[in-house]
Amino acid sequence: MSQNPNSNAAWLERLMTVECQDATYPVAAQNHPVVFDSARGALVRDVEGREYIDLCAGFGALALGHNPDCVQHVFSKYAPGDASAKFPPIVHGLGDVYPSRAKIDLLETLKSILPRHLSRISLAISGGQAVEVALKTAMLHSGAAGFISFQEGYHGVDLGVLPVTSRSDFKLPFKKFLNDRIAIELPYGCDMTLVAKAITSLKSAPCGFSGIVAEPVLGRGGVINPPENWLDGLAKMAHAHGGLLILDEILTGLGRRGKWTEAESVDADLVCFGKVLGGGMPLSACAGKEAVMSAWPKSTGEAIHTGTFFGHPLSCEVAAASLREMKRIDVCKMARETGAWLYELLSDRLKPRPDIEEIRWGGGLMIAIHYKDSAGPAPGAVAMDRLRALGVITLASGRGGTSLSLTPPLNISRDLLAQALASF
Ligand SMILES: Cc1ncc(COP(=O)(O)O)c(C=O)c1O
Known part of the structure; x- marks a missing residue:
């Protein structure tokens, strides 16, 4: 067991004793282990309080980032002591039998x-x-x-x-x-x-x-x-x-x-x-x-x-x-505009590099950096591990991890994206 019981490494050690081994990512445990604790917008904190810029957004699931106000507002209705309702909102409506x-x-x-x-x-x-x-x-x-x-x-x-x-x-x-x-x-x-x-x-x-x-x-x-x-x-x-x-x-x-x-x-x-x-x-x-x-x-x-x-x-x-x-807030427009800006920036900055084959843009905020084939370990996975150590969360993709995918929140600011890109 690591010295500090609240360190990322200590938490991961605990995880590895209880979770199915197919789920735990051992490479992440060795190379800059991260266990998430809290998040807001495109920023995530690990259990040691270190901050990361999240360019993955829950595998592309978070259009408005982590814990946006509109979601917090729903949760706040469930706070104990809310006198505005006799009963709190229902959390389970019995599926198709009793709709909510x-x-x-x-x-x-x-x-x-x-x-x-x-x-x-x-x-x-x-x-x-x-x-x-x-x-x-x-x-x-x-x-x-x-x-x-x-x-x-x-x-x-x-x-x-x-x-x-x-x-x-x-x-x-x-x-x-x-x-x-x-x-x-x-x-x-x-x-x-x-x-x-x-x-x-x-x-x-x-x-x-x-x-x-x-x-x-x-x-x-x-x-x-x-x-x-x-x-x-x-x-x-x-x-x-x-x-x-x-x-x-x-x-x-x-x-x-x-x-x-x-x-x-x-x-x-x-x-x-x-x-x-x-x-x-x-x-x-x-x-x-x-x-x-x-x-x-x-x-x-x-x-x-x-x-x-x-x-x-x-x-x-x-x-x-x-x-x-x-x-x-018209997230579609935001995704189109920020995505076009990010694609240009990545193309300018990364395309001339000898290890990079192309920058792929799926439209909006769906972008991948595709690496040239190499004999070594999957370059997308290597980049993902390195970026995590530098405080940026991304995801390897493509056959054998040859690409690195970016699917940030659709309302992410250009300032934050530029800050993350400095690590690339
Ligand atoms: C295109 C597509 N279909 C289906 C799935 C499966 O979704 P889930 O992991 O929520 O089952 C994914 C997940 O990444 C996906 O990208």
Whole structure:
């Protein structure tokens, strides 16, 4: 045990005796260990009181940063001794059986910022669960179970979505449990002839063709943009063959790329949201067209897709407050403008370096620094560790950690970004 019981190292040692070894990141424990304690905006403090600039923002989940006023305001209602209400707000509304006012408010708030055709919403807790709802919806709608997904695409690791997540290292240990014949994986951005061929192949298989699942920009895959109009082509191709287009906007949606959703311009049937949606709370959603979502049977008192914490009122209240604030301050515009500025700055400063291949911009505040291939350890992961020691939180991404992703809060100040960039 380290000397100081309140040091990062001591806390990490404790963690490593209780958490599953798959979850704890031992490299972080050795190289400048960090255990977070508190946070506000884009600043995070560790248990030793050291401050970090957070350019990761909870894997891109915090549009307004940590603990924004609008979220604090919701929590303050729960403070003991609040005489303004006889009862504090409800924290659990019994899911789909007894809905809460907070859930209804969130659903209406989310619907108000989405394109009109995405008129029905199903709530869940994690991103993977929202994608699972989309896959199930497509199956109910088409009566088929075969999907097309893309290389380096990430859709979560729950068993229901693993077949469409690209990473073989995530799938291999569970291969015996997975039906790998239900998903055909194609190169991201591939030609439509390949897509047509894959659809034909699924159609002639027992699973049939149900839909195409795609991220508008590969996120975990290292911020890779598709060719122009590619998503549009996917929608047309899916529809021509009786299938659906599912856009996974868990990372890209609700402002991250400077717009609420790619479905503003692409005829997607189902769109998945997570991360930013909860305002920091675990919450996700699958929004879809009326005709598609009505493939679900009408509830007769017991839903066939449900969960104890679906529509959790406290999460819904925080999410709705956060969405309203995002709309009020126009985070989409902020993300577009700050993102363009940051991209220029990074390109000017880093592109001439011999170890850097390119700076990738996914639009808004979704940027990756992509390193040249090297024989040594993954350069994105090395950069992430070094930056952490210098007080900047980032995230390695891309195949084998060859990139470093930046997904800061959408309202981060340029001063703070410039301060962080000094460490690059
Ligand atoms: C595009 C995309 N889909 C799905 C997921 C899974 O979300 P969660 O980790 O909340 O299950 C992620 C998470 O990073 C993601 O980036």
